[in-house]
Amino acid sequence: MNEEPSPSDIFRKRLREAREMRDYKQEQLADLAKMPATTIAHFEAGTRKPSFDSLRKLAIALEITTDYLLGRVDDPELAEAGDPLFRDVAKLSGSDREIAKDFLKMLAKRSSKKDKAS
Amino acid sequence: MSRPFRLMIARRSAEALLKDEGITTLPVDPFALAASRDITIEGKPETHDGVSGMLLRHGNSFGIIYATHIASEGFQRFSVSHELGHYFLEGHIDQLLQTGVHVSHAGFVTADPYELEADHFAAGLLMPETPFRKELENHEPGLATVDALAARCITSRTATAIRYAELSRAAIAVVVSTGGVIDYCFMSDAMKTLPKLLWLRKGTRLPAGTATARLADAPDQVRAGAAVAEEADVRDWLGGTTKAAVSEESVGLGGYGKILTVLSSDVIGREEEDEAEADEDDLIERWTLRFR
Numbered sequence: 439m440n441e442e443p444s445p446s447d448i449f450r451k452r453l454r455e456a457r458e459m460r461d462y463k464q465e466q467l468a469d470l471a472k473m474p475a476t477t478i479a480h481f482e483a484g485t486r487k488p489s490f491d492s493l494r495k496l497a498i499a500l501e502i503t504t505d506y507l508l509g510r511v512d513d514p515e516l517a518e519a520g521d522p523l524f525r526d527v528a529k530l531s532g533s534d535r536e537i538a539k540d541f542l543k544m545l546a547k548r549s550s551k552k553d554k555a556s
Numbered sequence: 557m558s559r560p561f562r563l564m565i566a567r568r569s570a571e572a573l574l575k576d577e578g579i580t581t582l583p584v585d586p587f588a589l590a591a592s593r594d595i596t597i598e599g600k601p602e603t604h605d606g607v608s609g610m611l612l613r614h615g616n617s618f619g620i621i622y623a624t625h626i627a628s629e630g631f632q633r634f635s636v637s638h639e640l641g642h643y644f645l646e647g648h649i650d651q652l653l654q655t656g657v658h659v660s661h662a663g664f665v666t667a668d669p670y671e672l673e674a675d676h677f678a679a680g681l682l683m684p685e686t687p688f689r690k691e692l693e694n695h696e697p698g699l700a701t702v703d704a705l706a707a708r709c710i711t712s713r714t715a716t717a718i719r720y721a722e723l724s725r726a727a728i729a730v731v732v733s734t735g736g737v738i739d740y741c742f743m744s745d746a747m748k749t750l751p752k753l754l755w756l757r758k759g760t761r762l763p764a765g766t767a768t769a770r771l772a773d774a775p776d777q778v779r780a781g782a783a784v785a786e787e788a789d790v791r792d793w794l795g796g797t798t799k800a801a802v803s804e805e806s807v808g809l810g811g812y813g814k815i816l817t818v819l820s821s822d823v824i825g826r827e828e829e830d831e832a833e834a835d836e837d838d839l840i841e842r843w844t845l846r847f848r
Binding site: 503 | 593596598600601606607610611612613614615616617618619621642643644645646647648649650652653
């Protein structure tokens with residue numbers, strides 16, 4: 439059976455690639471992301487799955503986007519190029535959908551402001 | 557990993573997070589915790605029901621939308637904490653991203669393991685074991701304790717009652733019913749010591765003749781938040797072979813027609829404990845060196 443890899447399968451590979459691209463050892467990245475080095479080792483080995491919180495901390499420490507770590511874009515620098523939550527808003531019904539759309543637009547603005555500021 | 561173990565891990569994850577953040581007192585503020593992670597929070601319009609919460613991501617920015625159509629501050633804080641559970645718990649990225657936008661109906665009403673984990677995270681976050689236990693030991697067992705704890709933690713009566721049953725050393729059973737039919741029942745460890753206990757199952761009717769069943773027959777009173785209390789035999793509720801008096805206290809939870817019942821006893825489960833303590837005292841007595 440040909441199952442699509444899960445986001446955490448993609449994450450473990452992308453995390454290693456991004457860390458090596460920045461030329462960090464696991465310990466250095468751990469220091470920057472304020473988490474134990476063993477956690478990074480577990481994430482890369484796939485023996486532990488990340489939370490969104492870890493995902494975000496690592497993306498910030500590596501100065502890349504969570505989209506890259508999740509395999510949504512192939513360019514580590516490219517932000518907001520295909521947000522899965524936004525794409526699947528179609529599954530929501532009625533005004534929840536409108537509310538989610540407006541909210542995501544606001545989050546997108548926040549993201550781009552932060553990118554410009556940094 | 558078994559489901560009860562996963563749920564315990566979820567509660568402990570929340571408690572560990574609080575420890576990391578240096579939060580040791582009640583009430584815990586989930587909004588402040590979200591702000592510390594730069595998570596934007598927004599309430600939905602009061603006129604709109606739909607889902608109780610949504611966790612959304614755009615690039616590296618995260619946000620939570622929560623429902624405000626239920627005016628209870630406890631419900632709203634629980635909904636936000638539930639979404640924080642999805643944000644902080646390991647492995648939830650697979651579940652949430654594969655199913656697309658994430659929507660929740662917080663409140664222990666689902667069979668979805670990820671939703672249940674988020675509920676248990678929320679319970680651990682808003683009602684962490686150490687301060688919660690300390691607070692409950694200041695009160696006599698019963699519904700008044702649930703109300704005092706709910707006020708202290710700013711949580712809903714039902715969520716508080718469930719946590720109370722889990723952490724109380726007294727014999728407690730918490731039953732939530734709708735229209736005379738049981739939604740769920742949680743028992744404390746002391747209550748579970750009763751031999752040949754009957755487990756109250758979802759979908760079964762309230763025991764006939766109890767004060768709660770009579771209250772359920774008066775939906776207007778339930779909606780008005782009426783309360784009843786009387787002494788009952790624990791066998792009327794939970795079967796078993798032990799005759800023991802329990803305090804039965806029930807209160808209508810308002811518009812949804814639900815009743816919260818708290819059965820409590822200071823005596824059940826204590827006999828074994830007393831015997832164990834007596835054995836221990838005896839052992840200490842026999843082995844203590846004496847300087848005469």
